[in-house]
Amino acid sequence: MAERILMKGNEAIAEAAIQAGCRHYFGYPITPQTEIAAYMAKKMPKIGGVFLQAESEIASINMVYGAAAAGMRVMTSSSSPGISLKGEGLSYIAGSDVPAFVVNVQRGGPGLGGIQPSQSDYFQSTKGGGHGDYRMIVLAPASVQEMASLTVKGFNLADKYSMLSMILADGTIGQMMEPISFEDVAVEHYPKPWALTGTEGKRKHNIVNSLYLNPEVLEQKNFERYEKYKAVEASEVLYETYMMDDAEIGVAAFGIAARVAKNAVAAARAEGIKAGLIRPITLWPFPKQVLKDAAEQVKAFVSVELNMGQMIEDIRLATECRRPVTLCNRAGGMIPSPEQVLQSIHAAVKGGN
Amino acid sequence: MAKVTFQTDLCKGCGLCVEACPKHILVIAQGKINKKGYSPAEMTDQEACIGCAFCATMCPDCVITVEK
Amino acid sequence: MAIVFEKPKALTDAVLHYCPGCPHGIIHRLVAEAIDTLGIEGRAIGVAPVGCAVMAYDYFTCDMIEAAHGRAPATATGIKRCRPDNIVFTYQGDGDLASIGMAETVHAAARNENITVIFVNNAIYGMTGGQMAPTSLPGQVTQTSPYGRDVNHCGWPIRVCELLATLEGPEYVARVAVNNVKNVKSAGKAILKAFQNQVDKKGFSLIEVVSACPTNWGMTPQQALKWVESDMLPYYPLGVYKDRSAAKEAESK
Numbered sequence: 001m002a003e004r005i006l007m008k009g010n011e012a013i014a015e016a017a018i019q020a021g022c023r024h025y026f027g028y029p030i031t032p033q034t035e036i037a038a039y040m041a042k043k044m045p046k047i048g049g050v051f052l053q054a055e056s057e058i059a060s061i062n063m064v065y066g067a068a069a070a071g072m073r074v075m076t077s078s079s080s081p082g083i084s085l086k087g088e089g090l091s092y093i094a095g096s097d098v099p100a101f102v103v104n105v106q107r108g109g110p111g112l113g114g115i116q117p118s119q120s121d122y123f124q125s126t127k128g129g130g131h132g133d134y135r136m137i138v139l140a141p142a143s144v145q146e147m148a149s150l151t152v153k154g155f156n157l158a159d160k161y162s163m164l165s166m167i168l169a170d171g172t173i174g175q176m177m178e179p180i181s182f183e184d185v186a187v188e189h190y191p192k193p194w195a196l197t198g199t200e201g202k203r204k205h206n207i208v209n210s211l212y213l214n215p216e217v218l219e220q221k222n223f224e225r226y227e228k229y230k231a232v233e234a235s236e237v238l239y240e241t242y243m244m245d246d247a248e249i250g251v252a253a254f255g256i257a258a259r260v261a262k263n264a265v266a267a268a269r270a271e272g273i274k275a276g277l278i279r280p281i282t283l284w285p286f287p288k289q290v291l292k293d294a295a296e297q298v299k300a301f302v303s304v305e306l307n308m309g310q311m312i313e314d315i316r317l318a319t320e321c322r323r324p325v326t327l328c329n330r331a332g333g334m335i336p337s338p339e340q341v342l343q344s345i346h347a348a349v350k351g352g353n
Numbered sequence: 354m355a356k357v358t359f360q361t362d363l364c365k366g367c368g369l370c371v372e373a374c375p376k377h378i379l380v381i382a383q384g385k386i387n388k389k390g391y392s393p394a395e396m397t398d399q400e401a402c403i404g405c406a407f408c409a410t411m412c413p414d415c416v417i418t419v420e421k
Numbered sequence: 422m423a424i425v426f427e428k429p430k431a432l433t434d435a436v437l438h439y440c441p442g443c444p445h446g447i448i449h450r451l452v453a454e455a456i457d458t459l460g461i462e463g464r465a466i467g468v469a470p471v472g473c474a475v476m477a478y479d480y481f482t483c484d485m486i487e488a489a490h491g492r493a494p495a496t497a498t499g500i501k502r503c504r505p506d507n508i509v510f511t512y513q514g515d516g517d518l519a520s521i522g523m524a525e526t527v528h529a530a531a532r533n534e535n536i537t538v539i540f541v542n543n544a545i546y547g548m549t550g551g552q553m554a555p556t557s558l559p560g561q562v563t564q565t566s567p568y569g570r571d572v573n574h575c576g577w578p579i580r581v582c583e584l585l586a587t588l589e590g591p592e593y594v595a596r597v598a599v600n601n602v603k604n605v606k607s608a609g610k611a612i613l614k615a616f617q618n619q620v621d622k623k624g625f626s627l628i629e630v631v632s633a634c635p636t637n638w639g640m641t642p643q644q645a646l647k648w649v650e651s652d653m654l655p656y657y658p659l660g661v662y663k664d665r666s667a668a669k670e671a672e673s674k
Contacts, residue, residue: 066499367442413446
């Protein structure tokens, strides 16, 4: 068994990234993710890597774009308002089909919001964020261990599909400490023949670009990109279920909300209520099928979120509204208690809100 | 003895070469139209050319080759 | 007879999309000539901007990337930090470099990022059809300053070289022009030096090329080059604004 060490969530991401072969980090300070940058600043110079604090979030994501185009495993990290600024670069990276890994340790919004944990960037990360038709693989860790393993996974998937992948965490998991190990996900390597390396006079020039003025060509590019996304949806969905076998109330939650929800499900079971939990680990691709299948079995769903109700829309779409879905939420940096979730389960049993 | 060759079909007829020529031996051929629809530059007196390449220096479209 | 002038090898055979008489073509050629002279085509990586030169990626034979508007120095930084032995250059216009991308420009210079920046200043937004640029002259009529640039309303044009020369960071900052044969030749030398500096790992070099936009200035190409001389150069004087290596050398003598 691999050695287990006690680590903070944000530092687990940074260390896992290094272990995944990332040697280039570009970022800009923002709470509550700054430990990632600090860890990189300390480690990178000692292992022949590059840590560079950019002049802005915008510059940092465009440095990532350049490094990704140069064929490197590269990352940036930020928190909600900073991710908004990175939206432009994310769109260019997506439109140029180069792989990059981005971390969002969410805080409450909108605007400057607050610095306490939140999940209110669900829409931003799963539906877009930047302009144009594109998707990112969005991974939602619920433990410090997953912060590490999903980081390695995120780099692997980005390179495998030549696209963006993102860790959508929150301030709680970013700041909490848990014992973890680093050897549970193998590092994968994929060829990058499109990379900007210099032609060395041996090949035609590579062009990394997202501009296609001919609408027919641009349409075709979009079609091809969505074929790739289809393949991701077919093979890369991740989720965890807990006590769903005979569940009559399906609680759905991701990230830190899922930990609270799990306690509430256990409490409901202790009361004799057949509750279960579905925890999407990939928010995109969203585990549509498991929710659709669950709709055949449960009487109602409860979506537990640290926002005003965002994932609930995907649950309704996935289940084609065949069962009522109620929202159990807090926002602005507040976290629901297991009791609040249990009350929502009670309400769902009674068929009310 | 010098020789100036134009890739006439790439010429946009801007006339910067005409202006640059110290010997005043280049003109825009008003009566002609190239593939792109422009009246191209042309040499009127090859013998008088000194091969200074001023025309090529000012040509934005790399249309001109100069030999000497 | 021997060839004394031909198209440089670092340019592709693609036909330039620029308007007749647009000096972008001249400046592209000067960049390509520098690449040829230094024999660095195989390790050069170019960064195209958003603006008229957006399709520069089709014109250079080296590896190319198209950056977001104003972000070319950041994108170039990302590439250069990954591949320090490659020769990385950006090619940007005045809106790209001096307006939306000013932060990226200043900070790349402050870091003395070992890249080469070619900055084409023609005092107008060309691609979008002739709007006021950060370098449009006082009183200059554009689509968005139809009564002439009113400096009391929208401020003064920015002299990029002078501004960057105040920084400790950059290695080499110079302003050249392409309005006549003599100036084109000097511009070529400055651009070559800006690439040579990178090869020699000296750091950030920026060449501001005072250029023209006949189409959006509403002039013939000949009139436009005369306007460069009469109106632009008095506001944007040519010269070397910073040359750290030369200054050090002078100091040590």
